[in-house]
Amino acid sequence: MKNHQLILQIAIVIFTLLLSGCRNNTKPVTSDEQNAVEGKKIFVPEFNADSAYSYIERQLAFGPRVPNTAAHRACAGWLEASFRRFTPNVVIQQAKLKAFDGTMLDSRNIIASFNPENTSRVLLCAHWDSRPWADHDPDPANRKKPVPAANDGGSGVGVLLEIARQMSIHDPGLGVDIVLFDSEDYGEPQELQGTNEDSWGLGSQYWSKNPHVPGYMARFGILLDMVGAAGATFTMEGTSMYFAPDIMRRVWDIAHRLGYENYFSTKKTGAITDDHLYVNQILGVPTIDIIDYDQEREKGFFKYWHTINDDMKNISKETLKAAGQTVLTAVYESR
Helix, strand or coil, X not given: CHHHHXXXXXXXXXXHXXXXXXXXCCCCCCHHHHHHHCCCCCCCCCCCHHHHHHHHHHHHHCCCCCCCCHHHHHHHHHHHHHHHHXXXXXXXXXXXXXXXXXXXXXXXXXXXXXXXXXXXXXEEEEECCCCCCCCCCCCHHHCCCCCCCHHHHHHHHHHHXXXXXHHHHCCCCCEEEEEEECCCCCCCCHHXXXXXXXXXXXXXXXXXXXXXXXXXXXXXXXEEXXXXXXXXXXXXXXXXXXXCHHHHHHHHHHHHHCCCCCCEEEEEECCCCCHHHHHHHHHCCCEEEXXXXXXXXXXXXXXXXCCCCCCHHHECHHHHHHHHHHHHHHHHCCC
């Protein structure tokens, strides 16, 4: 009897070691594999980073998308037409918004909705405008030039256009609203910063006070900002953790489950003023910000933030994939 017990104990130890070895496999677990383990099957489309990358390139082909310019108007028309290929439910919210210096900005929030009749809704958003001044450029001669805005603006839009394309093919099974905010980056130049924090996010402030559907509400929201740079680090930013900690932890858990822990850091960082602040404060939709940010960096954001070098050479398809697949999974698993 004792021999049998010893053999059994040895067998258990060997089995445990083998199982542990399997669990230590570094291959990312797909959402389908995880759902199979949990006894359910939820289809999540495959995010196409090549497609997202091409959408960013197309935006930059118009030039900097600064409000009140021809490039801004042309890109707005292209964004609207692109969304209309994926859903008939597209709204252009036009408004004249007053900038910090008194300039009246011809602004357009662009909204694409899926399953508008479904009361269970998710909000996805990004800003699509470009900063008028590269006020953090190391060369003073460049600081009055506009920013190309490949990462700071273009990347979030590119990811959301690809998500919209996927949802046009595969019904997400719930209501989804994609909002591209305008006039986010027309905030005070560097020499004035700190005097008026609300000079940023003008489009999101307007939409939060005047949503495209009266009484609009969503279960949660995800803002995408600067989600394309190589080696990006998305930290657990303070405004998100204050208003929507459960949403942030859930999204980060999904990212880690998919194998993107190198991008989605559990480091907690300070609060920032971004579009999600106003969605939370004014509209009350718990919204997080997936943003390449770490306050311990020199600028806090990625190396080429608010410089003329925020262009396509710094965009990584691997980073786009990590952000896009995580958000797609968060949406489809919310059914």
